[in-house]
Amino acid sequence: MTHRLKKEKDYSYIEAGEGTPIIVLHGLMGGLSNFDSVTKHFSQNGYKVVIPELPIYDMSLLKTNVKSFAKYLHEFIEFKGYEEAILLGNSLGGHIGLYHTKHYPEKIKALVITGSSGLYESAMGSGYTKRSDYNVIKKKAEDVFYDPAVATKEIVDEVYETVNDRNKLIKTLAIAKSAIRHNMSKDLPKMETPTCIIWGKNDTVTPPEVAEEFNALLPDSELFWIDKCGHAAMMEHPELFNKILADWLTKREL
Template identity: 30%
Template sequence: MPLTQESAARDITLPSGTHVRYYEAGDAHATPVVLLHGSGPGATGWSNFSGNIGAIADAGFRVLAPDMPGWGGSDAVATKDMDHDRDLVELLDALGIEAAALVGNSMGAHTAVRFATLHPERITHLVTMGASLGRGQASLFGAGDGPSEGLKTIVRAYKDASPENMKALVEIMTYDKARFATPELTKARSDAALARPDHLRNYVEGLAHGAPIPIRVDRERIREIEAPALLIHGKDDRVLHFEVTLFLLANIPNSRAVLLNRCGHWAMIEHAEEFNRLVVDFLRNN
C-alpha cells in the first residue's frame, strides 16, 4: 500500500501540554530518523518530506517527520515562547526514543545543530540542508544589507499567503521553476498556510522582535559536535548561501559536504532520489 499523508499522520500531546502532529513510516523497532522541516508558510513535515519519508523507511529505518509547534497541524506558539529543542526532546521522550538521526532543512537544520550541541548522547547522525545559523551566518557571499532575497519573499508570503505570493516563494526556493512552481503546488501551499491564520499571525508578529524564529545555537559549541555530519546545500540557494555549510564543514570534525548544482533551498525536493541515496548511505556507513 503506498504511503499517503492520511496513513502516515499521527498525533501526540507532549508532557508540556503541546499538541504535535507528526508523520511516521517504517518499522517501529528500526533505527529512528527524524526529519525537521523549514520555516516557510505552509511548511509541514509532510509538505517538506513527502518524497523522502517512504524511501528512507523502505531502506530499513523508522522515519518521523513532525510539524514543529508553530507550523502545520501542531499547536500555535508565539515567537518569544518558541523552543524547538525543548519540543524535540519531549517528542523523543514521549515516543520512547533514546537517540535518533536528525535530518533538518533550514530552520530544521538550526534545530538539529543546536540539539547536537546540547544533547550529544541523543543524536546518532546529523544531516543538514540549507542550514540556518542566524544573523551574520554568511559574511563573504551573503547579502550584506539585510535579509536575503529569499527571506524577504518568505516574509511577504507570510503577510499575504495568496497563490501569487506562494508562486513567488516556490520559484525562489527552487532552481527548476518550470517543474516545481506549478499552479497545483502553489495553491496547495497557499491553502495549507491559510488554514492556520494563527501560525501566520505569530510569525509576522515575531518580525517586530528582530527575527521570525529564535536563533539560539551557540556557534562556539559547534566544534564540540561529535556525531558524524552530512552537510548538503544547493549551489543556487537564494535563501541561505552555501557559505553556511562551509562554516559547518570547517567546524564539525567528523563532517563531509555535498554541494549540488542546479539546486535551490529544497535539495530534498528538487533532487529527491539523490538526496535519499545520500542520506541512506550515510546512515548505513557512518
C-alpha cells in the same frame, strides 16, 4: 501526503518503517509531504522515519523560537521512548536539529542538515511587504528552487495563506529574529556528532558559502553538493538526495 498522520497526546506525526529512527524536521513553511520521497525510501530500507508536526504557529509568541522548538523535539523523543535517533532537518528544521543536539547530544547518533539556518538568516521572514499580491508571493516561492516548476500551485497557495494570516506572519517574523539570536557559530566547533551536510549549489536562501562554513566549523562533518538545486534538495533531486544520505549512513555504519 502518502502517509497517515498519527495523533498521540500533544503530538501529530507521520511514522513509517522499522529500525533506527530518522526524525525529520520540516522548515518554516515546509509541509510534511515535502519529505515523501525520504519517507518512502528509508522506511523501506531499515529505518523508522518519523516526521513530527512542529508547533511553529501553535505556541505563544514568547515561546515562538528555536529554543522552544528544540525543547519540544526533546520532549517528543522522550515521549516516544527512543534511545537513539538520527535528526534530518531542512532550513529552520536543520537549525532546530543543531540546537537540540547542542543541548541533548546523548541520544543523537547523527545529524543531517540541508539548506539549514543557524549561521545565516537574512532571508528568513523578509520580503512580505507585498504579501497580498499573489504573483509576488508566487515568485518568492519559486525562487526557493532552482527549477521554479517545483513550486506547485499547492505550495504557492500554502505560502500565500501563511503570510496573509496576521497571527502566522507575526510568528514568522518572531522565528526569523530568534534564528538570528540563536546563531550557532560559537557552538558548532564543540559539537562532535557526525553530520552529513547536503546542499544545493544554487541555493539562494542559504547560499553555498553557508554550507562551507558549517563544514569548516563542525568537527565531524562531510559536505555533499547537488548541482542545479536550490534550498530544498530532498524535493528537487529526491533520488540523488536519498542516495547521498544512504551511502553516508552505510559508510558511518548508522
